[in-house]
Amino acid sequence: MSTDTSDATASRVRRPSVTDVAKLAAVSVGTVSNVLNRPDRVAAATRERVLTAIDDLGFVRNASARQLRSGEITTIGAVVLDIANPFFTEIARGIEDRLAQDDLTLMLASSDENPDREARYLRLFAEHGVRGVLATPSHGSIDALLALRDKGIPVVLLDHTSPVPELSSVAVDDVSGGSLAIEHLLDLGHRRIGFINGPLTLRQCIDRRDGVLQALDQRGLDPDEVLIEVSVDNLNADAGDVATQRLLARDDRPTAIFCVNDLTALGSLRALREGQVAVPEAMAVVGYDDVSFASMLSTPLTSVRQPTHTLGWTAADILLRTGLDDVEQVTFTPELIVRGSSAI
Amino acid sequence: MSTDTSDATASRVRRPSVTDVAKLAAVSVGTVSNVLNRPDRVAAATRERVLTAIDDLGFVRNASARQLRSGEITTIGAVVLDIANPFFTEIARGIEDRLAQDDLTLMLASSDENPDREARYLRLFAEHGVRGVLATPSHGSIDALLALRDKGIPVVLLDHTSPVPELSSVAVDDVSGGSLAIEHLLDLGHRRIGFINGPLTLRQCIDRRDGVLQALDQRGLDPDEVLIEVSVDNLNADAGDVATQRLLARDDRPTAIFCVNDLTALGSLRALREGQVAVPEAMAVVGYDDVSFASMLSTPLTSVRQPTHTLGWTAADILLRTGLDDVEQVTFTPELIVRGSSAI
């Protein structure tokens, strides 16, 4: 029995290589390579022999050696802000679907809005020589991405309009999304509005805020009077919960809250329920992203919808179509979905 | 402008290699390699010179060549059933967190319950020579996973008790989870219960069903009388919606529904709302997974909670700790979280 194990172990020590296959099939390595890559150049009988040998040995191509020699690459890398956020998994899905068309694989990583983590993944991708990178940049990582591009790795920004002309990007117009949300609340008559925003190091947060301010400006309203801004570090439910509690504790409690994304809004709704604040009667809530469950919440959530799947698909498509040769900057337009959390 | 582009392209043709660095720093390639891997063996002055050269050239290690020569591997692969399902993204998170401790990277892929897709990813992982594989097997893929293990790639099954003694696995006891759910409904007095289950090719679906049947048996109830089984192909909201409509159309409409996962339950709740069926008064609903938003739904969802993050973390931990040397099969116990969708 112990013999069994050690035998098995021994046979596992080294993966069989083309040389082993060649030996067993009594041909040269070149022929094995031909069977693998240009089967039509090999006589049927020989091909059969080689294939049997491959089967017998359990041979699997070594991707490293293959890539080293041929330079052919089948992987592309993507860094998103948070893999636990449905918004990003839907994007990932869009990416995967586009890549599958070309038989490519996705290396998916989550930066957690942490520039160090993002940098680490970008380095890793570069070392692996990925065919290209899709990234939702966090603060200050544009330079790293430009450097990547200069090294010959095509980059497409995800959910982020490129701040420089050299990078392709796919984004949703978050400024107009921010306007959409706040105008809706203003139309409903709200004049004290809480705005739970994420760190202003994130482009999404900056833009949505700009949209909010623009809309106020257009109506001649003073942001200092209308808006109560609360900032959170993470764009998740817990952060939204805490921020909402802060808003509720204030003397000048707002009558509406605009949350920078749906996860935050989820937490906000939780805090409101626990604080026994009626939604939308005592407090209207608007979220952003329109994640799949937004319509199913205790109070269906009004939210700004973005074409997530299309976003990912398009980003991958631009990457594969243009490579380094061209720059394309696409912006989609968001749409407000009004539900029970704001309208009565 | 077009000149700009072509210039840039030209400079990108070849990535700088250790040889280039060595030349610039006027040392041998061996020294460069030492700076990279065993910096303490290199004199400080030399090390500085090499590091500057690396910086100047923008040198990035070639992971393929590195892996080819040294055999050292920093990637592990994971195939889950559906990356859009929060249950699996939480698992992925657990995996990532464990891997980060050892500075390893995750290649995450989604099989969509499609054995061909799964097989393709497994092959890809094998070619890349990953350090190990975590997989939520779909129907019939156990053999492929055993073959992988025989090739020297450690495998840990994810959310799946190993049917064979050779494979490590991390799972939640879905049989007892199924019992938990159905006993809860029986305790509430329900005697006609709809059971929206996924394909019986999925182990999760089989086990939860077994748990249901066991619980009925234990109470001396006849499954044929109590249970109305409806089968869906996909474990998502739309499938749950359609299945629920089918249940509602029946003459012997049930008074409760047990959905095999929360996404299905989400769809079920949607159908019930649209059909104007009061939950839980006219229809109790129990889900499975306790995804993050289960508590926030229009009717907070009773669900069977699983330790998702821990599941992923443990799977990765077993993989890294034991490798091929040992087999560990861990089973966690699920927990019923009762909420408004079942209790009045």
Place this chain on the structure above:
DNA sequence: CTCACGGCTTGAAACGATAAACTCGCCTCT
């Protein structure tokens, strides 16, 4: 004065797969 030693560096041989160049019969065409 020699020799051994230790710190630092070098140079060349791998790793596994690929592709270009080449060999060797054999057939066809002029």
Place this chain on the structure above:
DNA sequence: AGAGGCGAGTTTATCGTTTCAAGCCGTGAG
């Protein structure tokens, strides 16, 4: 009959990195 072409294989250089035996050189012990 000789040139040329073709099909089926083989040989071999090569990708970029790591590793390892070997070399160099100054120092302290014998």
